[in-house]
Amino acid sequence: MPKTLKSLLKFICFLGIGLLLIWLVTKDLTTKEQEDIKNAFRHANYWLVIPAMALGVASHWLRAVRWRLLMKPLGHQPHTLNTFFAVMVGYLANLAIPRLGEVTRCGILARYEKIPADKLVGTMIAERAVDLLCLMLLMVMTVLLQIDIVGTFFADRIWHPIQLKLAGAGTAQWILVIAILLAGLLLLVLLLRRFARTKAAIAIRTLAKGVLEGILSIGKMKQKGWFLFHTAAIWLLYFSQIYIGFYCLQETAGLGIKAGMSVLAFGSIGMIVTQGGIGAYQILVQQTLVLYGIHATIGYAFGWIIWLAQTLLVVLLGFISLIALPLYNKSTPTTSAAEH
DSSP: OOHHHHHHHHHHHHHHHHHHHHHHHHTTOOHHHHHHHHHHHHHOOGGGHHHHHHHHHHHHHHHHHHHHHHHGGGTOOOOHHHHHHHHHHHHHHHHHSTTHHHHHHHHHHHHHHOOOHHHHHHHHHHHHHHHHHHHHHHHHHHHHHTTTTHHHHHIIIIIHHHHHHHHHSOHHHHHHHHHHHHHHHHHHHHHHHHTTTSHHHHHHHHHHHHHHHHHHHHHHOSOHHHHHHHHHHHHHHHHHHHHHHHTTSTTTTTOOHHHHHHHHHHHHHHHHHSGGGTTHHHHHHHHHHHTTTOOHHHHHHHHHHHHHHHHHHHHHHHHHHHHHHHHHHHHSOOOTTSOO
């Protein structure tokens, strides 16, 4: 299957899932509920979206700075602006095709800063692993601090469905999956040994070595404290966007820190599940806010307001970065080994 066609099918599939979720939520809304959602949008304080988006810009900038810290042990220190541009173009690409952004941002930085792409992929994997760990810690903290409110929601909507899926796979299916994985790994090893001196095998080994080196860069950092600081700051900024967003609607203005933690934790899952979070994010935010006494229609409207603000920011900064990259690098020498 051609790569372009495969990418197009992925885009249609994930976008379709998101649109299906939106339809499932809205198809049975009564006239009054539809009017409630419209009223929420009409009376929202959109001026507060501006500081929330400013915090979003800061979080993206810190992500670029943090990614740059992972490259330092590898002997590379790209321009911070180039790193930021690459991150934003990557986010923009993710709106089109899931996970395309990770490859895109590595490719852009490799092009403009002359850093080996395989090492960049490794640092990206390490960075994503840290963020996944942060999300898991946030989820655990959210559930433990609000076991009476969030515990049941987490068990019914997330944990139990996962258990059912795992239980649905019988012993024979698990054995088959493990056997296929082991057979694939064994076949790969045998092929690499059999064709060890071919250009393809050498290229694969070189790529694997570069990726591994990038992943291990997190352990070689001399500035681990700064890395942890930036990581904490990024997630604090994410939370701050949600918290400020509460004041956009009169009905959510009274919500506190714990509600913000819940929206951030469960909403983040929605951003992973579908194309850019469309559909899933709004539903999870809606269901989360219902736990705090917010009417479902208001929760749904709030989910849309936050999602639109975040998505608009990514689109705006993504296209600006696409335009700025060649202009900035035309006038700025790219010396990845120099401090900037």
